[in-house]
Structure formats: structure tokens, C-alpha cells
Amino acid sequence: MTCPAPVHIPTKDLFRLDGRTIFVSGGAGALGTTVGKAILESGGDVLFSDMSLPNVDTWREIEKTSTANRTKAFYYQLNATEADHFPKSFDTIRNMLRFPLRGLVACAGISGECDACDYPVDVFRKIVDVNLMGTFLIARAVAKEMHTANVTGSMVLVASMSGWVANKGINTAPYNASKSAIHQLTRSLAAEWGHPQNTFPGRTPGDANPNPDEERKPYPPIRVNSLSPGHIETPITDAAKQRGLQEHWEKQNMLGRISQPEEYRAPTLFLLAEGSSFMTGADLRVDGGHCAW
Template sequence: MKEENVHALKYREAKAPQGDPASPVASLFRLDDRTIVVTGATGFLGTTVAATILESGGDVVCLDVMETPSSADWKTVEKAADQYSRNLWYYQCDVRDAAQVTSVFNKLVSKIEHPLRGLVGCAGVSDNGPAVDFPVDAFRRLLDINLTGTFLVAQAVAKEVIKANVSASMVLVASMSGYVSNKGVDTAAYNSSKAGVHQLARSLAAEWGSRVGTPLIRVNSLSPGYIRTAATAEALQKPGMESQWVGDNMLYRLSTVDEFRAPVLYLLGDGSSFMTAADLRVDGGHCSW
């Protein structure tokens, strides 16, 4: 082995958190003394993730494009912060705007009690329409939110992690649609953006997991399958869509948003300490036929 590789190995072994057989299993899913950023925090997945992190001992910084959180589910997040005596912050942030992302992070780092140790990138949109007529501006907007926005926030988190000299874990929410095309709906732009998130996670993991002299940042992606929410209700009204989507899953049903709590905790916590540059696909077997 080359001398520089030996030095890199020794450095990384010293810096990287590793599995401890003496640790209680429950601690592998705990996020105590950590602050986690959640984007798209007022959406169905975002609110569920934020409440889950709070319940697991972490503080949460929520980012979304709205001036104030107005979703009915936001009260669940606030209740979790009170119940588990955790810190919760909300900042308006358009993830497409690099200057605004920088400004928000300059504000939030002075407020947090514990260092930033993670990110769950839930911000995303899915605009449907036939590719032959799909407006180029709509295509660019979707890529800008789903892919560029994910990168900008991941970059901002990484800068603060490096300043604090702590390890961290990022979960970039992609989709099974990054692997396959969706039957019955025209989502070329969305599918392209989520395939991009897969590659972004792998590339960031390669860079931030092996660079000597910087803290270890693990980066993985999460690929949900169809989730039954108010957001998918309209699509399911199309004749035959319900039976098609259900029948395309090996479990013969759609998922519910709560079924992504444990996967996110696993990826954020120390239980996944040897996992990076991977995609955790939670799709009911949809992609495995």
C-alpha cells in the first residue's frame, strides 16, 4: 500500500465513528446532541421527519419556501419539540437561491445549541405533463428545486460541519422514479431530477468521505415508492390509477408517510456508520419485478 494511502487510512480510522459492540441497540437510532437540517419541512414527509428527529433526541432546523409554516401537520412538529424538550427553528428559504441559503445559514448557526450533524433534503416538486409539450421553463424550475437546491443546502451544511470539525450524515431524498419510469403519468423532468439526486449523493459521499484533513460526512439517498398522501390523491382519481399503482407493488398497497421514519433515522444515526454513497430504496418491491 502506498505511503499516502496508509496515512489516509490511519487518519480516517481515527476520525470516523465506528460501530461499538458495547453500545445499546437503541442508541444506534438516537440523535442526541445533534442539530439536523430538514428542507421541505412543511410537506408531508418533511413534517414527519422533523417530528421523528425531535423524538429521537435531536434538534431540528426546518427550512421551507413559505414565510411561516401553515400546514396542518406543523402542529405535530411543535408538539414533538415541547414533548421531548428539544429545540425547533423555522426559516423561510428558497433552496434555489444561493444567496438566501447563505443568509439563512449565517442566521441559524448563531442560534443552535448543538453542532450541525445532519441533513434530510426533502424539498422537491413533481410537475407532470407530456414531454412533447412540457415547457422548458418548468423543466428548469423542477431541476433547480430538486437537484440544484439539494446541492446548495448540502454544501452549506458541509461548510458548517467542517468548521465545527464534527462528523455528519446526510440523507438526500430521491425516489424510485430515479430508477424507473412511472406507468400512467408523464414525469420525465421529475424522474431525471431524482436520478440526478442519486448521482449527487454518490459524488458528495466520495468527496466528503475520503478527503484527508476534513471531518467525515456520510451521504446517502433515500428512494421512496408511492406514498398515499393528499398530494397523490389527485393522480389516484384517474380511472385505473389506483389499481395500477397498487398492483405494481409486491406488497400490493401504497406506503404511508410514517413508514419512512425508521429508514431516515437509520441513515442519520450511528447504526449506519459503515454506509455511504448508497441508496436505500423503500418502494414495496416496485422496482424489483
């Protein structure tokens, strides 16, 4: 199943998201709240989701933004790694929304610094579980909603420049590995959900295919891209500032500073909206030139 190229959309509307709902995981964090507000300003409703409740003042600003733009902001508390809760949660979410889910920004993620030889196994597994498995579970759940509604969609999986390079001077092996995995997850989901011809007919029987003879249904295409930020100044970086790491990070990119959450608004809107209609399976690296030295 293919969809025609959106050639008749006026240039001024290429970043618009009217008539659709975008799911933002990690929606209580600095990046999630910032890009979520940008989506509201661009005509889309936003379902913010996170393990923790949003800051009261921040949520008040989000509601002001949605009111000013005649859009809707919703919040749903969800642990992205608890797959058993997803069916019931999405039954509730579906009934909250005005418009079908047609987009995802997967921001939820954690990190932790430790030398590899000393890295606690349970902490390593948690980072991979949240960053990789949590992203996959959210993407799968949102894709199922798009399939049920028979609509096209676009997903932005937040990876990192750390998926391309090892971070100089700071030992974060599981974080780096999980973000590199997001790049490959992006390509794999983009291939699978882009067009039925991308998958060979039939299925090999096995634990993952209990019903190998079940026929696949064709669905409208879902584009999947990743966004790889560079270092971002957020409340989480306060400890790095105290150690003097920010000064080192600023010297490691071509612009001589670290980024602000607001600088990811336009890249995210571009990937979600029709401005990137022929872009899928790609990574948009926004790192101040860090990886281009």
C-alpha cells in the same frame, strides 16, 4: 481524517440523535414534517426549512413533540434555489441552534406531468433547479457548517424509485431525470466528503478552480446516502386518486398498496444515526418491491 467505528454504542442507542441538529429541507411538507417529528423523538433538534410556512396545526404538533422529548424545533423560511441568500441565512440559522448541524434530510422537491414533446422548457428547468440544484445547494451549505464546526455528519438526500425506473403510464421525464441525478449526486458527495484520500492532489485550473494552488483541509467524514421512496399517500396525491391512478400504483408493487409518510421514519433515522455508520454513497430503496418485479 477518519473516525473510529462506533462499536461501543449500545444497540438501543443506534437510532438516537442526541446532541445534534438535523436540517430538514421541504420541512413544511408531509414527508418533511413526519420525519422531522421522528428525529425530535429520537433526541435530535430539528431545523425545518421550506419556502412556505408550516401549517399552524402541524407546527403545534411538532412543538408538542419537541417539548415531550426535551428537544428543540426551529423553522426558517428559505428558498433552496436562491444561492445568494445562503451565507446570510446560515449566519442567522447558526445563532438559532443549541447544537451544531450534523445531519440533513433533503426532502424539497416538485414534479409535473406532461408529455415530453409538449413539456414547457421553463417548467422542465424549474423541476431540475428545485430537485437537483436545490438539493446540492442545501447539502453544500450544511457540509460547510459541519466543516466549520469540525464535526462528523450524515446526509439523507431524498431521491425516488423514479430515479431507477420510468413511472409506468405517467409522463414525468424531468422529475425522473432529476431523481436519477440525486443518486449520482449522492455518490459523488459521499466520495468527496468521506476521506481526503478520495480526491487526487492538486486541481486543474479553470473557471471552476480560480485558486488551483489552494491546499485542501482535511475534515471529519460526512456520510451521504439517498432514500428512494415508492408512491406515498400525501395531500399531493389527491388528484391522482380522482383519476384512478392510485389503483394502478397499488397493483405495480408487491405489497398491493401505496406507502404512508410514517413508513419513512425508521429508514431516515437509520441513515442519519450511527446504526448505518459504515454506509455511505448508497441508496436505500423503500418502494414496496415496485422495482423488484
